Amino acid sequence: MKKVVKWFCLVVLIVGLLVGCSQKKEEAVDLKNADWTEIEELARGTEVNIYMWGGSTAINKWMDTYVSETMKERYNLKVNRVPMNASEFINKLLTEKEAGKEKGSIDVIWINGENFRTARQADLLWGPFTHQIPNFRKYVDQNDPGIKYDFGYPVEGYEAPWGRAQMVLIYNSEKVPNPPRNFDELKEWVKANPGRFTYPALPDFTGSAFVRMALYHTTGGYEQYLSGFDQKLLDEKIGLLWDYLNEIEPYLWRQGKTYPQDLAQLDNLYAQGEVWMTMDYNPAKAANMIAQGVFPESSRSLVFDTGTIANTHFLAIPFNAPNKAGAMVLINFLESPEAQISKFKPENWGDMIALDVTKLPEKYQKQIESIRQSEATLSLKTLKEHSVPEIPSAYIPVIEEGWEANVLKK
Helix, strand or coil: CHHHHHHHHHHHHHHHHHHHHHHHHHHHCCCCCCCHHHHHHHHCCCEEEEEECCCCHHHHHHHHHHHHHHHHHHHCCEEEEEECCHHHHHHHHHHHHHCCCCCCCCCEEEECCHHHHHHHHCCCECCCCHHHCHHHHHHCCCCCHHHHEECCEECCCCCEEEEEEECEEEEECCCCCCCCCCHHHHHHHHHHCCCCCCCCCCCCHHHHHHHHHHHHHHHCCCHHHCCCCCHHHHHHHHHHHHHHHHHHHHHCHHHHCCCCCCHHHHHHHHHCCCCCEEEECCCCHHHHHHHCCCCCCCEEEECCCCCEEEEEEEEECECCCCCHHHHHHHHHHHCCHHHHHHHHCCCCCCCECCCCHHHCCHHHHHHHHHCCCCCCCCCHHHHHHCEECCCCCCHHHHHHHHHHHHHHCC
């Protein structure tokens, strides 16, 4: 028994020394200017902790199998997926920053929007680093506004695009043979079909996005809001949004006296046939829910002719990440054509590709074309042609508070 304990202690000591040596090597290298081969060598045989939302069985499985196994095979790099909401790990980093903790426990975070802005303003992120990521340089459209800005906040190389999302409305084609194609038609359809439509109460993420799209329609488009938060402009225009939402309210589910508290409740109403439409930021949602037997097989997706809001979700490295080289190597793999195409497959995740498909070699473009999407899912071409950007995130809490006062409690 004593021999077993001795061997165990020896193994722990060797592993500790190896990790310590790797960390010392990384500290001696200027990663922002190092050769990529040198970064890869530093990452070999190490561990990377990626903190990310853990609410999807499909996403978790993809990370724990395809991603983890490939990184182990290529770099002997162990990927530890840690499920945690973005607001929680932002608070953790804020606490560590205030405490002066120079070496934390998080190497990569899945982040975007308000959380990214908070992280940048509090100097919680390491970078810029994307200029060092080979797949970012080769395959990402760096002039795309959806890549350069995250909810209106400049990215400036502090996060790398991982995937894209776009708002779609999901409808039961047996109940809604001629779905509305813009907000004017939606208003007429809601009035003609009382009780069959509603949206999640704000600040639900999806409900909030739906109301922002209505803002675009009722006040003259999104372009006027892109140059930064303008309270005077919003005050002048936002009454038109409240007028629209209050006009349809009596014809909503339960006469608009109450709203679904979140998207999950709206999905349940749709699955049970109480309402004939739902919505989501994942264009593959209808197909996935049909496959699970939750939504009716006649479910289909639509985007308005005037477009629906799209955004990009990103990966970033905290200021005190203990394994920045490993983080860069993992991010480079997640931005590879192979990983992006695997993620795009409906059976794996169905997440939209963050790369510029036209920059990919022909063999990858053919692979993408060959992936059979459900008839409930719109094509990448249709989605891209009907994509409109998010406005600066500073508008969001103001609109959400205004909705509560002017619509919910009016």
